Amino acid sequence: MYIQPNEESLRIQDHQYLLIDQAIVGKFEGYSQYIISLAPDFNLLQAEQYPILLKFDKLSLEKQQELLDYHESFIGLYQQPIFSVLFKTRYEQTDESLAKYFKKILYVDKNGKIFLRRIYDPKVIFQLNCYESQFDILSNIFKPFSDVSIFFNKKFITFTLNEDAIQQDGILENVSFSKISLVNRL
Numbered sequence: 001m002y003i004q005p006n007e008e009s010l011r012i013q014d015h016q017y018l019l020i021d022q023a024i025v026g027k028f029e030g031y032s033q034y035i036i037s038l039a040p041d042f043n044l045l046q047a048e049q050y051p052i053l054l055k056f057d058k059l060s061l062e063k064q065q066e067l068l069d070y071h072e073s074f075i076g077l078y079q080q081p082i083f084s085v086l087f088k089t090r091y092e093q094t095d096e097s098l099a100k101y102f103k104k105i106l107y108v109d110k111n112g113k114i115f116l117r118r119i120y121d122p123k124v125i126f127q128l129n130c131y132e133s134q135f136d137i138l139s140n141i142f143k144p145f146s147d148v149s150i151f152f153n154k155k156f157i158t159f160t161l162n163e164d165a166i167q168q169d170g171i172l173e174n175v176s177f178s179k180i181s182l183v184n185r186l
Contacts, residue, residue, distance in 0.1 A: 018083035088147040122150040
């Protein structure tokens, strides 16, 4: 493994953003002013089928607890978390810059068809971390963030990303997504 993950108890307050996959958990309502839509521009009418970022650090303590309670009950009912990926930022990010960044890495055009790369799936994050020992793929993909935590096997596991490993040219030039084959297989 290139980055050694740390298993931690749930310390969600340390994270600013939660990624919620609405295709798995359904349309996420009740937090609209704190949501950054990651729906592609060509399909905004079906935005409830695409991932969203929730600005967790902007929620009141009451709303944070409400979300955590909902998360726990959802796991109890469906054995599926509401949010499976949590992010801590390196620097202050704007909603627009994060939406643009995620849209750039999440969607790929293959022969005129747009596909969603599920690089936020915990199983995919583990595979990317093990993919190549000479290149820190996770730090390059998630370069706006200092930490990525995933909910996996009923535990939270945190990858502390390496700022020094980040390539200056951007991830799309340095990571061969076609070799990794994120479009359909992961």
